[in-house]
Each structure stands twice: as C-alpha cells, then as structure tokens.
Amino acid sequence: MPPLLEVDELRVNLPGPAGPITVVDGISFAVDEGEIFGVAGESGSGKTISTLALLRLLPKGATVGGRALFDGTDLLRLSGRALRQRRGNALSMVFQDPMTSLHPMLSIERQMTDHVRSHLGMRKKAARARATELLEEVRIPDPERALSSYPHQFSGGMRQRIAIAIALACHPSLLIADEPTTALDVTVQAGIISLLAKLRRDHGLAVILITHDLGVMSTIADRLTVFYAGRVVESGPTKDVIQHSRHPYTRGLLQALPHPEAETRALVPIPGAPATPQDRPDGCAFHPRCSYAAELCTRDVPALVDVGGKRRLACHVDPFRGGE
Amino acid sequence: MSVIELSDVEVEFHRRGHPVVRAVAGASISVERGQVVGLVGESGCGKSTLARAAVGLLAPTAGRVVFEGNPIVPLTRRARPKDQVRLQMVFQNPFSSLNPRRKVGAQIADGLESVEGLSRAERATRARALLERVGLPAVAAERFPHEFSGGQRQRIAIARALGAEPSVIVLDEPLSALDTSAQAQIANLLTELAADLEIGLLLISHDLAIVRQVAHVVYVMYLGVIVESGPTENLWRHPRHPYTKALIAAIPHADGAGVIPEALPGEVPDPARPPSGCRFHPRCPLAVEICSREVPRMDPVGAGHLAACWRAGET
Amino acid sequence: MTTGELTVAAPAKARPRGKRARVLRVVRERPLAIIGGALVLTWVVIAIFAPLIAPYGPLSQNFTPLQHPSSSHLFGTDEVGRDVFSRVLYGARVSLPLAVLLIGLSVVIGVTLGVIAGYFRAWVDGTIMRLTDLVFAFPAIILALVVTASLGKGLQNAVFALVIVSWPAYARVTRGLVLTIGDSDYVSAARLLGASSRRTIVRDVLPNFIGPILVLAMLDLGGAILLLSGLSFLGLGAQPPTAEWGQMVSEGIGYFQFWWMATFPGLAIFTAVLAFNFVGDSLRDIFDPRTVGSNRR
Helix, strand or coil, X not given: CCCCEEEEEEEEEECCCCCCEEEEEEEEEEECCCCEEEEECCCCCCHHHXXXXXXXXXXXXXXXXXXXXXCCEEHHHCCHHHHHHHECCCEEEECCCCCCXXXXXXXXXXXXXXXXXXXXXXXXXXXXXXXXXXXXXXXXCCHHHHHCCCHHHCCHHHHHHHHHHHHHCCCCCEEEEECCCCCCCHHHHHHHHHHHHHHHHHHCCEEEEEECCHHHHHHHCCEEEEEECCEEEEEEEHHHHHHCCCCHHHHHHHHCCCCCCCCCCCCCCCCCCCCCHHHCCCCCCCHHHCCCCCHHHHCCCCCCEEXXXXXXXXXXXXXXXXXX | CEEEEEEEEEEEECXXXXXXXXXXXXXXXXXXXXXXXXXXXXXXXXXXXXXXXXXXXXXXXXXXXXXXXXXXXXXXXXXXXXXXXXXXXXXXXXXXCCCCCCCHHHHHHHHHCCCCCCCHHHHHHXXXXXXXXXXXXXXXXXXXXXXXXXXXXXXXXXXXXXXXXXXXXEEECCCCCCCHHHHHHHHHHHHHHHHHHXXXXXXXXXXXXXXXXXXXXXXXXXXXXXXXXXXXXHHHHCCCCHHHHHHHHHCCCCCCCCCCCCCCCCCCCCCCCCCCCCCCHHHCCCCCHHHHCCCCCCEEEECCEEECCCCCCCC | CCCCCCCCCCHHHHCCCHHXXXXXXXXXHCHHHHHHHHHHHHHHHHHHHHHHHCCCCCCCCCCCCCCCCCCCXXXXXXXXXXXXXXXXXXXXXXXHHHHHHHHHHHHHHHHHHHHHHHHHCHHHHHHHHHHHHHHHXXXXXHHHHHHHHHHCCCHHHHHHHHHHHHHHHHHHHHHHHHHHHHCCHHHHHHHHCCCXXXXXXXXXXXXXXHHHHHHHHHHHHHHHHHHHHHHHHCCCCCCCCCCCHHHHHHHHHHCCCCCHHHHHHXXXXXXXXXXXXXXXXXXXXXXXXXXXXXXXX
C-alpha cells in the first residue's frame, strides 16, 4: 500500500536580512494511512516550517523545493482552487496555541459550520448536525450549548478539542498537529493524547504529531523522525528510536530529560545550543555539540541511510551501532 | 531557620461588577538557605500570583510574608526597602524580562547598585564576573538582549538577580519557554547556585519531572490552596493527595512504551466560584460526604510530609 | 561548571549590525524614504541659506507687480511687486523652525504629562486624562482660533495656541505606551532591585516608548506646517508683510487670475508636508523592533 503522504527532498528557504536562509534542507519522510507519525525537534529544527510548506502556509518570499505526494498529487505544485479544496478538507492542521487558533468573535457554531458548508456544500441544518456530532466526538460536554458559545468561554484544553473538531469536519485522512499539547496542563494533555488515539482507532485518521516532548511522542506515535537544523537525523519505529537511539542528538535529548531513577540532582544537558538555520555549521550540523564527532563530520553532511529494522540514520560515526 | 516564610497568604483580585477572585486562598510555604523548594500546579492554581506576593510585587489580602525574620512590605511608588532587595525574582518569559533597549551589562549592574560602596567601574567588572558565573562570556555585557537565545537570556536574568546578592530567589516558571537542552542547563545552574551560594530557591513550575529531580521539597497547589507538601522523594513515591496522584499519573514517560497517561476528568473550576469544602472534591475519585462540607487541613502523613485530604490516612 | 552556550560571538556574522543595517535596508527598499529625505533636506537647506539663494529680498517691492513667471522672476511677482520666488524661499525660514518649535513644545509637555499619568496611574492619571478630554472636545482649528483671537494676531500666539491643541495627543499616546511598558517584567525586575520610580522611568520606561513618539512627531511636523499655514491663511498667524506660505496663499486667492501668487506657496506647503510624511513613515520602519531569534518551538 503506497504511503498516504510522501515527502521527498523538501527544501524551504525563507527571506532573511542577509539573503535567503535555508530553513529546511532536504527532508524526506513518508506517512502511512492511519499512522501516527511523530516529528521531534527543538527550535530551529524546521519541523513546523516543513508542515506549513505542505499546506502552503509559508510567509511571503519563501521558496520551496522538492515534492510532497499526497494521494497521488504533489501538494507543492497545487495552486488556487485545487489547493483550497485539499486544505482543510483532506488535509487539516491544528496549532499549538488554543488561545489564538480560534476566531475570538465568532460563535463556535459559526466557526464549525462555515467550514463544513464551504467544503462539503452542506445546508445549514445538516451542517449544524455535523457540528454537534463532531463536538460529541471530541467529548465536549453539552454540545448544544457549546455551539452557541464563544471561544473565550472555554478553557485551553476545551479550545484545543474544538480546534480538533473543526479540523475533522471534512473527514480528513491526515491531520497535522503542531505541538497540540505544549500549551496545556499535563492533566489536560493526557486527554488530548487519548483523543488523538481514539480518532485514529475509530476513523483511521493519520496524524503528523509535531512536538519537542519525547514523552508525549512515546505515548502514541507509531514512528518517529528527529529533526535537527532543518535535516532528518534519525527515524524509525518509536519504540526502537527511543529505547535504542542511534544518533548522538537523539541520545542527548533523551539523556537531558529528568530521570526518575537519577542519583544526583544534576541533569545531563547537551552542551551548547541548537543550531539555527542562520548559523548552521558545515558538515553535520550537530558536530560542534557531539562527543563522538570525527574530522569527517566537520566537512560532509551525512546522508540519511537505511540501517535495517525500518530505521534510518544520518551519522558518519554511528557510535551506538550494535545496540546498547 | 527559614529564610523566607509565607504564612496563610491570601491574594484577592477585585474588579468592579465581578465577583472577587481569591487567586490564593491561604498558602503557607517556607524555604531555607540553600534549599530548592518546588511549587507545582497547573493553570489557574494561583502559583504565579503567590510568587508575586512572595516578593512583594502584589500585596497579600491576608497572611504575611516574613523574609530574613522581618515582614516584607509590598512595593509602592517608593523605592523598595534596601533589606528586601536580597529577595529576588526571575520571570517566566525570557523575552520580556530584559529591557530591549539597554545593554546586558548595564542591566546586571542594576542589581549591584544595592551593594554598598562600589564604584561604576567596579560594578561593571562584577557584572562581567556574574555573566561568567552563569556560563556566558564576559563580552556579552556589551550586547543587547535580542542578540541572545531564550536560554541565554534566562542566564542573564539570573545574573541580574545574583547582582543583588540575594538570599532567596523566586523563579516563576523559568524553564517553560526553553528548549530541552537549555532546560537541563539552566536547571543545573540553579542547583549549583543554591548549593554554592546558599541561596534559597522557590522554583515554580508545571513540569513535575524537572521539579522532582531538582527540588529538595515540593509543594503541590490546586485552585489557590496547597494540597500537599513534603520532601520530594517521599511525595513522589507515596503521594497522599488524590490530585498529586493524578498529576503524577498524567506525566508521559519518554520510554517508547506507548502508554497513554491518565487524564483527570473535569475542568478546573472558576476561581471566583470555588467548590465548597475541599476544592478538589468535584473531580476526586475518592470524594465522600465530608469533602463537600469541610475544608481539609494540611495534616502530617509522614516525616515532613503533609496533605490536605480527609482520606489521606487511608491510602 | 555548567557549560554555557558559547555562541554569543557568532550572531555578528550572519546578522548585520542592528540599526545601521536597518537604515540601509529601509532606504534600499523604500524609495519614498529617499525622496522624502531628499525633499526635507532641500527645504532645510533652503531655510538656512535663503538669504544666499534667493535672488531678491522677501520684502523688496521694486518690481512691476503681477508679472508672469519669467527668467528674472521664476515665480512671477505679487500685487505689490515682490518676487514670489524669493518670498517662497524665505517662507521656509518661517514655517520650518516654527513647526519644529511647535512640535517640540507639544512633545515635551505631552510626554511629561503622559508619563506621569501612565506610570503613577490612580488619581493623577484620571486628572490628566480629563484635561486631555477637555482639549479634545474642541476641534483643533476652532480652539486655535479662539486662543489667537483672545491673545491677538501674530505667529507667536499662533504657535502658543497650537501647542495647547497638540500636546494632548502626545500625552495620550505616551500614557498608553507607558501603561503597557509599566506592566512588563523588566520594569518589575528593576523595581525589585531597588530602583526608585524616577530611575525606572528614565532608564527602563523612556527608551522603550521614545521611538514611536519620535515617529509621531516627525509625521506631525507636516501637520504642524499645515496648521501654521492654515492659521496664517485665516489671517491669524503671520501678518503681512511677512513672507509666510499660508499668508501668501490667502493673498493670492484674491488675485485668482494671477495664478502664480497662490499656486507656488501652495506647492511649497504641499511638498514640505509630503516630505515629512514620507520620512515619518520610513522612520517607523527603522524604529520597529524586529522579533529577532524568537524561540518558538
């Protein structure tokens, strides 16, 4: 079965004060139907920009290269009507900050039905019914009342559920969730994670889950890709990548997290700061911070290669090969 | 002897035409020299308000804050009393806690003005030394805040607080706006400073995992009240309050195991209309009749470990 | 010892040094800035060197009145035989300095009151705001007319009247900015470190609102020229025989068929105001803080 989304050598340049900056530098990945695909990375990794590129929501002046095949069509070559038809319909997105992702002045009903009516051509009554159905699906209590309410009357967690409901309105096959739980409390986060798992179970919804939080990633992502400075450094089934990570950056990220069994108060950070697109080092972008860096790493960008077990790795040194 | 002690602090917010909001409804916290005290809680629990009351940015409506043996005076239009300057704060947002139009060195030197008998040149030198103490190069003093990353700016904010030679620093979510790498680095810096300089730290955070690693003592807050407190390890291994248990159960672990953490049902109530009796009772799996009638006290459940739950003894 | 992030030296390479680079970039991207800047500069030069540039004095009446523009009288002559070109040039010596004075005084008064209102809030704020409300209740020109009518005609009184009318806007804007700035964490931090109110205002509040205020002031210079000309046009500002643009337009209108008498002074007003507006717009772009290195995850 061909993948639902296949991204091939995606490249994004954004205009900068001293010329264009390469924010995404040749990223390739594939998402299967009904799969929850995790994209992990810190700031400057390009994870958000790559998905915005898929939906063509980049700022003015951005240039995009590569291909993104969704259901046979290259998203990057679509324009106008064809693009609008897909966006929000087969492909939709949920953003990080629930406080700003809903229109503050329109009722929930309005926000949900407008969407459904324009994409699916439903009539008002049918649209309202669909909206109620969706609110129930995302477990908003008292959906009738919720429809006539306004965003400010809801908490962050509820707003995020509503945003997800809107994103689901047109039965998308792929939902891109950009840091959907980062702005939420941990007890609320658990609810959103369960919701995404349920949607996948009940509707076969594929999700691209973007987050820097490897804990969240661990809970529901089937496969995981780690981005650093605009490139993929490692990918594979989540369990394998987390329990047996092979890239020094992935290892570093995991080690920097607080550990329940830690013996001292000290955490183990990765030295330095994440490379930004403006200051990407030559060769492997991670080399200045890597304890295993060799001379080759300072010159050549490591290619992303298959290393067996459905895993891919971009590292010249591969210090953890052989499992550890 | 605690270096700062909050006793039954309450903070109310009044707005014309709206019911009074008791953001903090009676909280008691104490911090000792060199101790890292964590205060955890989720949105709406009042921890930020409590932090601001602790340093004097807000005036408590009831209760007191005693710093180095003396009650503190909240900030007025006058300059802050000199002996309170040793009670400092680091804010959550590294992008708005530094003046964008002044050089970093100058802002750090601000803290040094409270130290007697330093000339301008001496302050500048000390400012550079403070930058190095927090892991930044001395040349950073000549730069402006926008030239630094979030983690670096937090270091600068910490250096500024250190300039005042504080005995207590209250940190309001200092790590939440930072990347994983920076979080670990700053957390380590704080642990070091507390130990080396014998500074008491009140670390407010919603990230339980980091607090667990870094704090000696933890207080858990819910809807304006402290519900549990105690030495970190004890609290973690044997949480007694249902809310603490729920918080711990909700943390996702980066173990690749595919386990979805438990959600806590319900919503945080409106602080203006808190539930009667125990504030947590509408969402509590263990709630019984007394919980909706009477407010539980913080009772001992172990060595230095207190919990405010009518059923704490049973679990 | 925790390893710090030692990449502080790096930013200077990729990002051109702050302000200077911003100025150059704005100039490159906004031709209006160049045109405006050139025009402003031209008028400033004219204002300073008018006695050297102008072929004749502004008051010399030795010529045939009402002559068409010609090689000896570029803008023609007026009804009493004065060279219009020279008078237009000399007019800059009246309008520009007075506009600057007008705006300068309004800014000083307005900003001071605005800072006091915004920083100390409470009853002080209320009082000052009611005062601005009072002034705002009157249309600017009417109020200016009333003041000059009671004090007597003349440029001095016109400026005084216009200052009264202009300061409230600065007070309002400043107050708004100061209210926002006052809530920011860095101001709280400064107060926690023991800074007095005065110190805090000067060091932390002022540098952060002065940019937008200066932009406003520059944009208002154009408006000030217009207001001064307007009052003079109505006979309340500059009095004849002073060469002032508004006054000249006023006279020229009475001699309609001798179009050069009103047109050239009118063009002078137009170009000067436009120039200051262009420059003001570009200043806004230069002063806008960029969101540099935002750590959005």
